[in-house]
Amino acid sequence: MAKELTPRSENYSQWYNDLVVKADLAEGSAVRGCMVIKPYGYAIWEKIQHELDRMFKETGHVNAYFPLFIPKSFLSKEADHVEGFAKECAVVTHYRLKTNPDGSGVVVDPDAKLEEELIVRPTSETIIWSTYKNWIHSYRDLPILCNQWANVVRWEMRTRLFLRTAEFLWQEGHTAHATREEAEKEAKKMLNVYADFAENFMAIPVIKGVKSANERFAGALETYCIEALMQDGKALQAGTSHFLGQNFAKAFDVTFLNKENKQELVWATSWGVSTRLMGALIMSHSDDDGLILPPNLAPYQVVIVPIYKNEEQLATIDATVAEITQALKAQGITFKYDNADNKRPGFKFADYELKGVPVRLAIGARDIENGTIEVFRRDTKEKETVSINGIENYVKELLADIQKNIFKKALDYRKSVTRNVDTYDEFKVEIEKGGLLLCHWDGTPETEEKIKEETKATIRCIPLEGDKTPGFCMVTGKPSKQRVVFARAY
């Protein structure tokens, strides 16, 4: 195999990178920290977009589009916000190039300097709330429930494909409400949409929680999040939904006339998921042979490979496959029939395993005689020979089973590495083993900071569900309201 991956046990990080590149998901580019999302990777992202977009619309949201650039002065209007983003901003300072007087290419034209620099959006709260100011006058204009699919730029120093790139693709919802209650309800609603999507489409179990103050979004009063666990025992934040209070309404002076004819500040939320989800998807399920995709997000759920010795055999197989694919189509199953003759079946098998196609059907001349077909499931690598008759129903059930099975596998793994830890000494030992540690914490940023410095572990979230028994902080012994989730994280 030309496309062998570094085994996970040897170097997890290298395995990840090998997989992303060799399965044709993404690659680095000539621009530092920016990636190229290749067609196969982009096809998965399109499936993610499609399902999320449907879920957003079903919950009453509409799409819109706001400018790529943000005037520098806008960022400064919300103090925490600018503090959070200023250090990683791509700044546009000029709007023209000119030929270098010495003839060697082009240089920035010093006469084309912008009066005010523009920031390539790292997130769009400021430009959107400056727009909402014109849209909102009375309670009748509320709520506003907008989402945008866009690219954003955060100048990260250490980048990794999908997980942390200078430019990434995402959606950002920005809603405006008349009351605090309604905004808080919206933020929680979108958290549930994300959790639903993660578990039922990505097959990734997630913990719903709120972030501690240290980990909160710059400008939010509360950040809700879904946290996932990767196979190497590290956590990954998969989506966030922020209750922004009236911070951005204050910063951009957005008020409305309420039913009692009084001016009030508007309440806000924002929520987003990004191409980072691709990283989560890859690291949750895949193995040393390649990607394992949940059927609900696979670009094609089934690949069919013919095994033949001559053109005549291929013609017979083609005819049978035509019937099979028609039956699959009728069941809403997506497929690819790969009868290209420039690659051997063994090469194709390995390539589709690398690409994580959930089900492979292989069919040869002998199969046609017997009315059978070989079915291979990518998740468990089990092979079976079944009857061609009714194959569409067999595959349909199999796909549902694979979707369930990879979720269960991820959930079982998470359970196996989630444990209560009660002393800081034990914590220091356990954190080295990875996984999620449920511990009591006194609720102070100082204690959290100390733990982070000494162990590289952060509070991933304060879970919304599950055990809420109070206790005492493992570090300071002070009272704790409930256990929180600690882990090292991506």
Added chain:
Amino acid sequence: MAKELTPRSENYSQWYNDLVVKADLAEGSAVRGCMVIKPYGYAIWEKIQHELDRMFKETGHVNAYFPLFIPKSFLSKEADHVEGFAKECAVVTHYRLKTNPDGSGVVVDPDAKLEEELIVRPTSETIIWSTYKNWIHSYRDLPILCNQWANVVRWEMRTRLFLRTAEFLWQEGHTAHATREEAEKEAKKMLNVYADFAENFMAIPVIKGVKSANERFAGALETYCIEALMQDGKALQAGTSHFLGQNFAKAFDVTFLNKENKQELVWATSWGVSTRLMGALIMSHSDDDGLILPPNLAPYQVVIVPIYKNEEQLATIDATVAEITQALKAQGITFKYDNADNKRPGFKFADYELKGVPVRLAIGARDIENGTIEVFRRDTKEKETVSINGIENYVKELLADIQKNIFKKALDYRKSVTRNVDTYDEFKVEIEKGGLLLCHWDGTPETEEKIKEETKATIRCIPLEGDKTPGFCMVTGKPSKQRVVFARAY
């Protein structure tokens, strides 16, 4: 009516701007030249995207995503290309802000200057061909048929919503081929896809042609285009498809081993349409009361407005409408039922006319008794009272008729203002009246330039179809191969 538009006869340009803003399609933003695409406008763009994306995939293309930024040196690699775009580039020079020492907000951190400036992509040929270099080794790697949906930035000095904005949304296809013939075929194929889309979805008749050298894309050997005519007699370029020859392969050293085991340069095309199509859509069909949308691209094709005096009547109407909407849904017809009680029917009628909803159904208590419903079609403003029984079939046929009718209206108008002009004196008079002038031209850039300077008219295209009779240039009297299309243009 609070939302009255400036009549077209009074000020066409103001009418356009009024309409874009008041129909909630788009508006200006705090960033010079950048627009906000509002939810209703974006919903139309989403329909455009959806149909085009389907057509691209049906013709074998896949989507991918390439970086927003282009290293400055890349732009210089193709001489014509840099010449064409250097004057309108947004340039990123720094990657960090810092707090102003005097405490007043943030300033660009001079220590965070990029070694090489990055250009916000005005188009992606250079970054994509630098990537293709790694993807292409042998003839087996060809063709590559990629498309990307993206935002691009061209720093235009005079901007107009949708028609010319500093940032706009578009798709750009970039294909790589082993032979000249295949690339030329691809460029023409995509031109036909665009023409098909323009005529059958946007209901805009277009002329397919090639651009003269003066109007060619910077870096192309041939630019194919579809040209549309707006109601004010000005032309608008609605889409372009470029045969790029081997220019970008040369610039980025992209070669492949052909079947004879020889290294050859790769052949290229690129093709794109943008949010400019929204401007074409608006200006082709709309009237002084607002937008007229083709049913094939309307966010909702039907709006239903109840007319009632009390809650009891509304309840009865709601029940009947529930049956109607179910029947519409079964026919694949999209609709909105507006029973909001904070606006009067007359206000709603005007608002949906402004928004161009193709069909309005109005239903009152008397209608329920009679088993009838009032049907209003936006294009001709005809009203009819028809039976509720079978309304879904009536509406379905009506939508098809509207789609056909607005195309025919646009085509009839174009025919009425398209004429042959044989002398330059006549040309100077006729061009003031607008419309398309079919004239003989000697094929030289000099003559074209002279005409442009003296009359502000440009050659929109050299038509691929229609009359190919040779003649003599109206300006120089030199031989001309065929008539070409002159017009003033957006």
